[in-house]
Structure formats: C-alpha cells, structure tokens
Amino acid sequence: MDPNDPTQGTVTQNVSIQGIEEPQPEVKRVNYDQQFSAAALTFDVPAEKAIKDQLNGENSNAEEEGAEMNPPLEQFLQTVALCNLATVLKEKPKGSNEEIWQTTGEPTEIALQVLAWRFQMGKKSWERQGFKQVAEFPFDSSIKRMSVVYNSRAENSLIFTKGAVERVLDVCTTIGSGKNQEPLTEDIKEKVVKQMNVFVNQGQRVLAVAMRTWNSDFKKHAASVAQEKTKGVEDVLRGEVEQDLTLLGLVGIYDPPGDESKGAVQQCAEAGIKVHMLTGSHPATATAIAKEIGIIPHNMSVLSPDVAASIVKKATDFDSMTDEEIDAMPELPLVIARCAPSTKTRMIEALRRRGCFVAMTGDGVNNAPSLSKADVGIAMGLAGSDVAKSAAKIILTDDRFNSIVSAISQGRCMLDLMSRKPLLRLSLRMIGSTPSCPQLAKVAACSTTSRNSSFIC
Known part of the structure; x- marks a missing residue:
C-alpha cells in the first residue's frame, strides 16, 4: 500500500448508534498514526517513518x-x-509529467475528503453527477457549524451540515437514513453524546454530520427573501436552513501530535x-492531547485541588468570569477548549x-x-x-513547534555572547537589522531575563 495515495487503504466499520459502547475509565488508545492518518493529510511521509508504520501495521493483531x-x-x-471546502486532486504540477496528489484547504476538511475518496465518492465525483453548490453558510465560531445547499438534477435542493456534535444536535429532529429514519429523542441524543465521549477520550476531534431535503429550489427562495429584506438576509436564510435536520452520524479524526512535540514542551x-x-476542540479531546504531549500531568491528583480545578476550562x-475572578485563580488554565477568538485575547490580557x-x-x-x-505573534507558514501571516510578527516556515524552541535556544546563545563580548555586540546589532531577528531576540531576551514567560498554541 502506498501511504501517499489517499485512494488506497482499509476503511473499517465502527460501532453503530444502536450498539453504543459505554466509556471506560481507561480507554485504550488506538494507534491511528500507524494506520496512515497522518499520511493521508500530508501526502509526504519520510521513508524511515513509512517503514516503521508498515512494520507496526504488520505486527498489529487487531481484527476489524x-x-x-x-x-x-x-x-x-x-x-x-459536499459540505467541505477542501480539494483533493491528482494533478501534474507545472513543468512535470508525473501526476501527484495535491490538496488545498483546512486539514480536518482534507481528512474528510480523503475518507470520501477511499470510496471513490470525492467532491468532484458528485459534481460530475450534476451537483452544484448554490449557497454556503460558512463555519461560525459562535455556533460551531457550517452548512451548504446543493442543487442536482432533481427538483428539490439538498442541505448538508457538519460541526460540533452538541451544536448539530441542537438543529436535528430525526436520525437515520431512508426507512430507518426515526425521531431524535432525548434518550437517543444521550446515546450519541456517549459515543462522542468514546471518541474524544481517545484524543479524536469529533464532528456530527446531518442533512435534509429542501422542498423546492433554494436558489429561487433565497432570491425572493433578498427582495423582501434589505438587512439580515444571511441570518434569516441560515435560520431556515439549519433546522429540522436529520443526523447521519459522527466522524472522529485523530491528528497525531508530532513526534517532537512532547520533547519541545518539556x-x-x-x-x-x-x-x-487554546483550542476549538471538545474539552476531553483537548485534555487527552495535552496529557499526551506533557502540557498537563496524566495524574491530576499530583496537583492541589484548587490548581487541578483551574488547569482545564471550557471557554464558556x-x-x-470577570477579570478579578481570573486574577484570583491560583493558576491560569493550561488548556481552554471550545475557544472563540475573544477567549484567546482575554487569555493574553490575563x-x-x-x-x-x-x-x-x-x-x-x-x-x-x-x-x-501578543508580544510576539507566530503564524504557520x-x-x-x-x-494570520499578516497579523503575525514571525512566520514559521516549517510549522513545527520545536523550531520555536530551537530559535529561543539560539537567541539565548546570541544574547549570552553579546553580554560577554562588546565587539560582538556591535556586529550582532547590524545582523539584527533584518526583519525577523528583532522578534526572535524579543523572545530570547524575555526568556533569558525572566522565567515568567508563556506560549499560547
């Protein structure tokens, strides 16, 4: 199997809603990395890692x-x-005769396109069948979901929605497909949430997927609403679209932390x-990842009760909390889940x-x-x-957290030399005239002169 080809691989069937698994106190982590989840996102696997993954896969006794x-x-x-803005295509780059897999979009959406590709049902295949997008209601961090509307060769439009499980459940009234469709009762909602918890406790990002049929041509309806109203048309249409949906299922995506992340945090x-x-993920997912890379301890009982209670927080x-209540906390949270943009700025102020x-x-x-x-904003290159790149002071060319740590280490060495050798200080001052050096020097200077420094990722 070629780990760089998203159309290859095995897709296994998981437990259905009717066969819900109860969450266990200690959930055995599935090694999704050896199943090429990372390869499907990047299409670029180092040879030594591909060999290691293949060996791990051969040694796995799991029967699925x-x-x-x-x-x-x-x-x-x-x-x-279709409820997806990413693209996964096999194309010939300019100046090359060889076709390679190329992607655009956000990693989570790319992973979902790869899943569809495994069954030869990617976005392009549906568009070739006559599906055409006529409306989009983009992801909104306040409601944590997105929706699109498509027309096909049928008379009625189709609505597709995905987002945070709790927020999609809020706008669903039924569950299932075809003859198996049934009302979404509170009891079934509770089972869905339990299944979500099984996934998030393994460190997966979980999304709910839903749809419904719009009993007319949505494009014509949208045009009539636009004629009647001059303001708030998008909000009105979104409210009409995101209601009475049918829940189709949940999808769990595991984005494994880089091998270097734990060492860099240490x-x-x-x-x-x-x-x-600070993340938009579910609290349990955020907690599992934070424990894996060493941001918070695996055993929270080693902390005092008041500190343990403040380490992980929901953004809500x-x-x-008022500024006074935040300042009174024994420790600021190391993990905040379900964040909005305003949450991050409040954390910086705190x-x-x-x-x-x-x-x-x-x-x-x-x-x-x-x-x-922030004092120093670092965007992913x-x-x-x-x-994000325009707002940042530094652009990280390789998107690796440990590169920041290396930059600080080198900056400390530079500052140490500058403090010891006046002549070298003069030459380094000339080097520091390049755009990126002063910002790296800021980080290094901060961490050299004071141990009271923080990174938010």
Whole structure:
C-alpha cells in the first residue's frame, strides 16, 4: 500500500448508534498514526517513518470488520464530501509529467475528503453527477457549524451540515437514513453524546454530520427573501436552513501530535516557559492531547485541588468570569477548549496582568486578533492563512513547534555572547537589522531575563 495515495487503504466499520459502547475509565488508545492518518493529510511521509508504520501495521493483531457500501454510508459520504471546502486532486504540477496528489484547504476538511475518496465518492465525483453548490453558510465560531445547499438534477435542493456534535444536535429532529429514519429523542441524543465521549477520550476531534431535503429550489427562495429584506438576509436564510435536520452520524479524526512535540514542551518547561493550549476542540479531546504531549500531568491528583480545578476550562466558563475572578485563580488554565477568538485575547490580557511576556501561535483567520495582540505573534507558514501571516510578527516556515524552541535556544546563545563580548555586540546589532531577528531576540531576551514567560498554541 502506498501511504501517499489517499485512494488506497482499509476503511473499517465502527460501532453503530444502536450498539453504543459505554466509556471506560481507561480507554485504550488506538494507534491511528500507524494506520496512515497522518499520511493521508500530508501526502509526504519520510521513508524511515513509512517503514516503521508498515512494520507496526504488520505486527498489529487487531481484527476489524471492513466497511461495506450501503445507502446510509453513501449518504454520509455524500455529506462529508459536499459540505467541505477542501480539494483533493491528482494533478501534474507545472513543468512535470508525473501526476501527484495535491490538496488545498483546512486539514480536518482534507481528512474528510480523503475518507470520501477511499470510496471513490470525492467532491468532484458528485459534481460530475450534476451537483452544484448554490449557497454556503460558512463555519461560525459562535455556533460551531457550517452548512451548504446543493442543487442536482432533481427538483428539490439538498442541505448538508457538519460541526460540533452538541451544536448539530441542537438543529436535528430525526436520525437515520431512508426507512430507518426515526425521531431524535432525548434518550437517543444521550446515546450519541456517549459515543462522542468514546471518541474524544481517545484524543479524536469529533464532528456530527446531518442533512435534509429542501422542498423546492433554494436558489429561487433565497432570491425572493433578498427582495423582501434589505438587512439580515444571511441570518434569516441560515435560520431556515439549519433546522429540522436529520443526523447521519459522527466522524472522529485523530491528528497525531508530532513526534517532537512532547520533547519541545518539556524543553519549554525546563527553560521557564509555560505552554498553554487554546483550542476549538471538545474539552476531553483537548485534555487527552495535552496529557499526551506533557502540557498537563496524566495524574491530576499530583496537583492541589484548587490548581487541578483551574488547569482545564471550557471557554464558556472562562469567558463568563470577570477579570478579578481570573486574577484570583491560583493558576491560569493550561488548556481552554471550545475557544472563540475573544477567549484567546482575554487569555493574553490575563497573562500580561501577571507580568508574563506572551508569544502566540496560530494559523486561522480567527487567530489574527490574538496574533496581533501578543508580544510576539507566530503564524504557520505552511498551513497558515494570509490573514494570520499578516497579523503575525514571525512566520514559521516549517510549522513545527520545536523550531520555536530551537530559535529561543539560539537567541539565548546570541544574547549570552553579546553580554560577554562588546565587539560582538556591535556586529550582532547590524545582523539584527533584518526583519525577523528583532522578534526572535524579543523572545530570547524575555526568556533569558525572566522565567515568567508563556506560549499560547
């Protein structure tokens, strides 16, 4: 199997909603990395890692039932492929005669397109069948979901929605597909949430997928609403679209932390730099990843009860606190889940009130305010949006967290030499006239002169 080819690989069938597994206190982690989840996202696997993954796969004794195509699965794959802004294509780059896999878009959406590709049901295949997007309601961090509307050769339009499980459940009234469709009762909702918890406790990012049929041509309806109203047309249409949906299922995506992440976090701790993780993921997913890379301890009982209670917070809880209440906390949260852009800026302000020098990393458009507000904003050069790069003071060319740690280490060496040798200080001052050096020097100077420093990632 070629790990760089998203159309190859095995897709296995997981437990259905009717056969819900109860979450266990200690969940055995599945090694999704050896199943080429990372390869499917990057299409670029070092040779030595590919060999290691192949050996790990051969040594695995897990027996899983292969997934077979059926109408519910087809409808599910149709939704994840069409409610998706990413592209996965095999093309010939300019100046090359060889076709290679190329992707554009956000990693989570690319992973979903890869899933659809495994069944030859990618977005392009549906578009070739006559499906055409006529409306888009983009992801909104306040409601944590997105929707699209498509027309096909049929008379009625189709609505496809995906997003955070709790927020999609809020707008669903039924569950299932075809003849198996049934009302979404509170009891079934509870089972869905339990299944979600099984996934998130393994460190997976979980999305809910839903759809419904619009009983007319949505494009004509949207045009009539636009004629009647001059303001708030998008909000009105979105409210009409995102209601009475049918829940099709859940999808779990595991984005394995880089092998170097844990060591880099440990190096930060040894250097007096505290790492905080602010994420839009579910609290359990964020907690599992934070434990895996060493941001928080595996055994929270080693901390005092008041500190343990403040280490992990939901953004809603953090945002509802006053500045005085935040300042009174024994420790600021190391992990905040379900974050909005305003949560990140409040965290930066809280760290500054404690005398911290703050560096912020980010890649999305909604990270721009916090990247701009931090003492040093660091944008991802590969996956980062143009807006994030414009707001940042440093652009990380390889998107690796340990590169920041290496830069600080080298900056400390430079400052140490500058303090010892006046002549060298003069020459380094000339080198520092390049755009990136002063910002690296800021980070290094902060971590050299004070142990009260923080990174937000």
